[in-house]
Amino acid sequence: DSGVTQTPKHLITATGQRVTLRCSPRSGDLSVYWYQQSLDQGLQFLIQYYNGEERAKGNILERFSAQQFPDLHSELNLSSLELGDSALYFCASSVVPAGNTGELFFGEGSRLTVL
Amino acid sequence: GENVEQHPSTLSVQEGDSAVIKCTYSDSASNYFPWYKQELGKRPQLIIDIRSNVGEKKDQRIAVTLNKTAKHFSLHITETQPEDSAVYFCAAHNQGGKLIFGQGTELSVKP
Numbered sequence: 753d754s755g756v757t758q759t760p761k762h763l764i765t766a767t768g769q770r771v772t773l774r775c776s777p778r779s780g781d782l783s784v785y786w787y788q789q790s791l792d793q794g795l796q797f798l799i800q801y802y803n804g805e806e807r808a809k810g811n812i813l814e815r816f817s818a819q820q821f822p823d824l825h826s827e828l829n830l831s832s833l834e835l836g837d838s839a840l841y842f843c844a845s846s847v848v849p850a851g852n853t854g855e856l857f858f859g860e861g862s863r864l865t866v867l
Numbered sequence: 868g869e870n871v872e873q874h875p876s877t878l879s880v881q882e883g884d885s886a887v888i889k890c891t892y893s894d895s896a897s898n899y900f901p902w903y904k905q906e907l908g909k910r911p912q913l914i915i916d917i918r919s920n921v922g923e924k925k926d927q928r929i930a931v932t933l934n935k936t937a938k939h940f941s942l943h944i945t946e947t948q949p950e951d952s953a954v955y956f957c958a959a960h961n962q963g964g965k966l967i968f969g970q971g972t973e974l975s976v977k978p
Contacts, residue, residue, distance in 0.1 A: 754910065785966065794873075795911065795956060795968040808964035842910065853899035853918070853960050858910040 755779065758843050758859035766867055770831040773862045777824055777845030783807075784826040785846070785856060786818055790839040801826055833866045840864075869894045871959050873969025881977055886944040888972045890957035893938070899960035900933060900940045903968075906953045914955075915942070947976045 755778035765771055777784050786798040797810035801820035812818075815833075820826045830837060840861045848854035870893040880886050892900075901916035917924045917931045917940065924931050928947075933940040944951055957969040 754912075787968075794970040795958075797965055797967055800964055802964075810965060810967075855901070855913045855916070856903075856911075856966065858912070860910055 754857040754859065756843060756845050756857050756859035758841075758862050760862055761860065762863050762865075764865045764867065765833060767833055767835060769833050769866075770829065771833065771864065773828040773830070773841050773843075773864070775826045775828070775843030775845075775859060777826070777843075778847075778857055781845035781847050781857070782824065783846040783848065784820055784824070785844040786812075786826070786828050787842040787844065788839045789842060789861070790836075793839075795842065798828070830864070833864075835866050838864055838866045869897075869959070869961055869965060869967045871957060871967050871969040873957050873972055875972060876970065877973045877975070879975045879977065880947050882947060882949060884947055886942075886947055886951070886974055886976075888942045888955055888957065888974075889939065890941070890959075890969050891937075891939050892959040892967075894959065894961045894967075895938065896963075897938075897959040897961045900931070901958050901960070901966075902929075902931060902942050903956045903958065904953045905956065905971075911956060944974075947974075949976050949978050952976045 757776040782803045787795040798812040800808040818828045844856040844858045898919040903911035905911040930943045954971045960966045
């Protein structure tokens with residue numbers, strides 16, 4: 753158990769809908785990262801937050817948004833869903849500040865299926 | 868933009884043989900290079916990492932080498948075992964805070 757909690761574990765929805773994925777980082781970790789893993793694809797970096805602030809942005813679609821709350825949990829919002837958004841979405845946390853380096857602890861992921 | 872290329876995409880070895888996975892990165896400011904192992908249906912987990920001021924690091928049967936001039940780093944697994952079968956991801960971390968992963972290598976160790 754990495755200490756990172758993601759909910760829901762599985763989610764099935766229809767095209768055009770909106771979903772919210774939730775992540776609780778390890779106790780004490782201030783950095784939260786979101787990654788998308790599609791079938792036969794690697795881990796695509798979406799966005800990173802540190803202590804409530806956005807610190808780095810990857811190839812995140814405009815239909816997607818995220819935030820980190822004062823209690824450090826994070827949510828990833830996916831809207832106007834398309835079939836191609838079906839993927840495993842990982843959240844990871846780290847104790848080090850953005851710009852520094854250290855181990856990422858991944859959650860179990862939220863598997864999104866868009867029908 | 869930042870890019871990490873990883874080869875091969877699949878690798879099959881006999882138990883006891885060595886396995887080598889290679890990665891190249893584009894951002895010369897990258898300073899941290901971790902390797903993650905993802906078993907089927909599981910989350911990625913860190914197995915070894917190396918920082919830019921070091922050329923080689925070893926931990927039991929796994930080792931990582933870094934050539935900053937060539938922007939190239941490699942994972943070496945010796946005496947492979949069936950439980951080493953998994954997808955391995957290299958990654959590069961730049962000063963902008965992004966940890967960019969390679970596309971992954973599916974390693975299969977045949978008994």
